[in-house]
Amino acid sequence: MAPTPASSLAGSLAPAAVDRYQRDGFLFPLNVFDAAETARHRAAIEALEARDDPALPRPLGQYFRVNAHYVLPLAVELALTPKILDIVGSILGPDLLVWSCEFFIKEAGTPKIVSWHQDLTYWGLGETDGEMTAWLALSPATPKSGCMRFVAGSHRKHIQPHKDTFNADNLLSRGQELAVAVDEADATDVVLEPGQMSLHHGRMFHASGPNHSDDRRIGVAIRYVTPAVRQIVGKRDYAMLARGMDRDRNWINVAPPGGNFEPAALARYETILADQTEALSAGAAQPVGLYAT
Ligand SMILES: O=C(O)CCC(=O)C(=O)O
Numbered sequence: 570m571a572p573t574p575a576s577s578l579a580g581s582l583a584p585a586a587v588d589r590y591q592r593d594g595f596l597f598p599l600n601v602f603d604a605a606e607t608a609r610h611r612a613a614i615e616a617l618e619a620r621d622d623p624a625l626p627r628p629l630g631q632y633f634r635v636n637a638h639y640v641l642p643l644a645v646e647l648a649l650t651p652k653i654l655d656i657v658g659s660i661l662g663p664d665l666l667v668w669s670c671e672f673f674i675k676e677a678g679t680p681k682i683v684s685w686h687q688d689l690t691y692w693g694l695g696e697t698d699g700e701m702t703a704w705l706a707l708s709p710a711t712p713k714s715g716c717m718r719f720v721a722g723s724h725r726k727h728i729q730p731h732k733d734t735f736n737a738d739n740l741l742s743r744g745q746e747l748a749v750a751v752d753e754a755d756a757t758d759v760v761l762e763p764g765q766m767s768l769h770h771g772r773m774f775h776a777s778g779p780n781h782s783d784d785r786r787i788g789v790a791i792r793y794v795t796p797a798v799r800q801i802v803g804k805r806d807y808a809m810l811a812r813g814m815d816r817d818r819n820w821i822n823v824a825p826p827g828g829n830f831e832p833a834a835l836a837r838y839e840t841i842l843a844d845q846t847e848a849l850s851a852g853a854a855q856p857v858g859l860y861a862t
Contacts (some may be wrong), residue, residue: 580805583660589795590660590768593725597759597767601652601705607764611707611787613643614672616827621780626835633827634740636811637842638670639827640834645809645825648791651702653726654812657793659790660702664796664813666820667699668806673788677714680738682715684746684819687723687769688792691745693802699795700771706761707787714782717775718756718765724770738779742849747774756857796820803848807841 582590590596601609614633619645621629647653648667658665675681694700710716734744757768759804769775772846780786793811799819800806808820823841826834 576639581655587659590770590778593721594770594773595717595719595721595725595757595759595767599656599766599767600615600763600764601650601766602764604764606639607707610643610647611763612786613626614707617641617643619750622830625830626705626839632830632832632838633672633674635671636669636838636845637672638667639807640830641842642826642828643787644672647705648787648809649811649825653705654767657701657703657768658812661699661793661795662813664815665811666794666796666815666822667791667811668694668794668798668807668808669790669792671792672856673704673786673790673792675740675777675786677780677785679833680779683717683739683740684736684740684744684777685751685774685776686747687728687733687746687774688769689744690728690848691770692804693800693845694750694794694798695801696728696772697794697798698770700800701793702771703766703791703793704759704761704768704769705739705766705789705791706763707789708763709782710761710786710788711779711782712758712769713780714784714786715768715778715780716761717759717788718753719767719769719779720751720760720774721757722757724731724772728772751776762826796818800848803844805844806848807844 586596632640638648648670654665730748731745731747734746736744794808796815796817805821807823809823
């Protein structure tokens with residue numbers, strides 16, 4: 570039997586759902602888009618892929634894989650979806666910024682994986698509870714297609730030691746992997762229908778396997794932070810105000826782009842990438858190419 574969605578179609582989370590998030594460090598499935606809206610977002614992404622403009626300074630996959638919201642209005646539209654902000658705001662509060670928007674695409678029948686890790690390990694944001702990922706499925710996320718797996722309650726641990734593998738099939742920037750044992754039997758499959766999303770805490774142990782299905786597995790990971798979160802490893806960091814106010818001024822606030830890949834937005838993207846690479850590559854034995862596709 571399909572699990573009961575943690576929210577129905579509307580608005581903020583019920584207190585019991587917030588409690589579940591606090592207890593487990595994740596919550597799913599949450600209904601966001603109907604079939605028509607989901608198909609529209611998927612088609613917009615695939616239209617960009619079909620165009621794959623050779624004049625772009627970097628391969629399209631780079632812009633998809635990190636900080637898509639600084640160069641692509643379609644990523645901003647997803648990140649600022651009122652229903653997502655209502656749900657995220659139920660947990661993080663009324664003032665929200667988008668720190669990153671990332672497309673995790675695994676082609677049909679490919680070995681790409683994500684190793685067990687905790688997101689906050691290399692982001693330079695400390696062990697904060699003020700960061701959360703909303704992961705939106707635009708195609709089926711199932712064990713066969715390589716859905717995420719979460720270990721309930723692991724967000725209550727500190728950031729654990731990780732090791733770098735630089736594995737080419739790993740979608741993470743340095744193939745980082747938890748150096749502590751994870752019992753696969755403790756993991757929950759995050760099964761999502763297209764148009765549904767999950768939430769996870771930045772210290773959640775999570776991973777995902779290869780895509781053995783006949784369809785692409787398309788996920789959009791939107792990382793939200795509160796104004797109180799700040800960069801503590803790199804010199805500075807950037808975010809886009811999504812809702813409310815940023816009174817703390819820990820972030821350089823970036824305005825949404827007016828169109829796809831505008832020259833000023835592309836230049837800004839490079840500045841942000843360079844600054845964030847400083848935090849992300851701290852302590853790495855090899856240069857960290859920010860997020861290979
Ligand atoms: O999309 C995946 O399989 C993994 C995504 C992930 O690790 C994340 O969103 O933090």
